[in-house]
Amino acid sequence: MNLVKLGLWLWVLVLVMGWSIPSSSAAFFESQHKRKFMRPVPSASRPPLELNRRGSSVVFPIHGNVYPLGYYNVTLNIGQPPKPYFLDPDTGSDLTWLQCDAPCVHCTEAPHPLYRPSNDLVACRDLLCLSLHAPGTPRCENPSQCDYEVEYADGGSSLGVLVNDSFALNFTDGVQLKPRIALGLVNFGPWFLYLHARYLSSDSVVLRCGYDQIPGSSHHPIDGVLGLGRGKTSIVSQLNNQGLVRNVVGHCLSGRGGGFLFFGDDLYDSSRLAWAPMLRGNSKHYSPGYAELKFDGKSTGLKNLLTIFDSGSSYTYLNSQAYHALTVLVKRELSGRVFKEEPEDQTLLLCWKGKRPFKSIREVRKYFKTIALEFTSGEQTQTYELPPEAYLIISSRGNVCLGILNGTEVGLQNNIIGDISMQDKMVIYDNEKQVIGWVTANCDKLPKTSAVSI
Secondary structure, rough: OOOOOEEEOOOOOOOOOOOOOHHHHHHHHHOOOOOOOOOOOOOOOOOHHHOOOOOOOOEEEEEOOOOOOEEEEEEEEEEEOEEEEEEEEEEOOOOEEEOOOOOOOOOOOOOOOOOOOOOEOOOOOOOHHHHOOOOOOOOOOOOOEEEEEEOOOOOOOOEEEEEEEEEEEEEEEOOEEEEEEEEEEEOOOOOOOOOEOOOOOOOOOEEEEEEEEEEOOOOOOOEEEEEEOOOOOOHHHHHHHHOOOEEEEHHHHHEOEEEEEEEEEOOHHHHHHHEEEOOOOOOOOEEEEEEEEEEOOOOOOOOOOEEEEOOOOOEEEHHHHHHHHHHHHHHHHHOOOOEOOOOOOOOOOOOEOOOOOOOOOOOOOOOOEEEEEEEOOEEEEEEEEEOOHHHHEEEEEEEOEEEEEEEEHHOOOEEEOOOOHHHHHHEEOOOOOEEEEEEEEOOOOOOOOOOOOO
């Protein structure tokens, strides 16, 4: 969400989640949205076409960049008839949502007309609703609907109700389906600061639509968030439960902007990737565990850095100790060079200018060293490398700026690998095998497939 893009906004079409139950949302829907709840079609009654499709995948083009835009989005076609919405793909959260016209109280400006929710509410006792709340039973003030409230790190918040609607998806084997998805009626107007539905049939996916949104400190022109996390309410988990795809999410962000996102496991050769097991006991985030920070192939002495992959974050974040140690090393390397710190450039916290404005990272990369995070699990060690292109940007003023920030200063408890450090790599989150993989890749071209969801 930027600067840890957390707080997005938008009435949320939560394709899957919710947290605590706000009484205000219950009153809102009872008085203004007297909808009849309809349960998702049981798996036993689904048409054979929708079952056992786990050998197929879904691919989405990604638009946007780390700088100067500061966000990415994919297009999802939702509703009947399907209408396009721009969603921020976020592996750091499970919640999928859109700003909704229910009406929306504090919604932010969006690129498309606000989503108009369906009349198909998700019940309070539905398993997806229960999974969105803290341990224990939610307060079912209105048993026929699922209320939720979510707060983001940048101060934004969203509360709303989950409903079901259709997502239009094109699968790589040429089949198009329209499963129904549970969305949340949320009136969220924030954007995410923290680090930052698409198909056709009778299946059901959970969406969240927001109706009471409190804007956060960051804003981006999108319609909502696409939750890709590990929880039961994430879009890929719901699709997997319907037998449509493997519970695998992957993305490839191009350093030139754009890229692609996919669900399923038939678009890559697993033998080419470096794989690290997901940290046990951390069911909320995609984490390969604890890392050792290395600089130019040498240990910095900083270890046990709990690290998370988060596509919702534009930049990478280290805790204060690691951040300050790293900046000391970078400045030492630049000492006596043609660089001079430029505090007047507020693009990021640390920028340098040269004798003349820089136009690309290629002009300066020889002065910067490769940074690495080394993950060890048992006897296995995997290294995630950050070449200069994976942690530097060239500002609009022609200065070179460090795209690694101090996470402690913005309230982060973990170290975050953000979009800037995932550029030109295919990163895969295999929830079935509980592993995270990565490999250098050309992200400018979509995988060879006849079907792409746009």
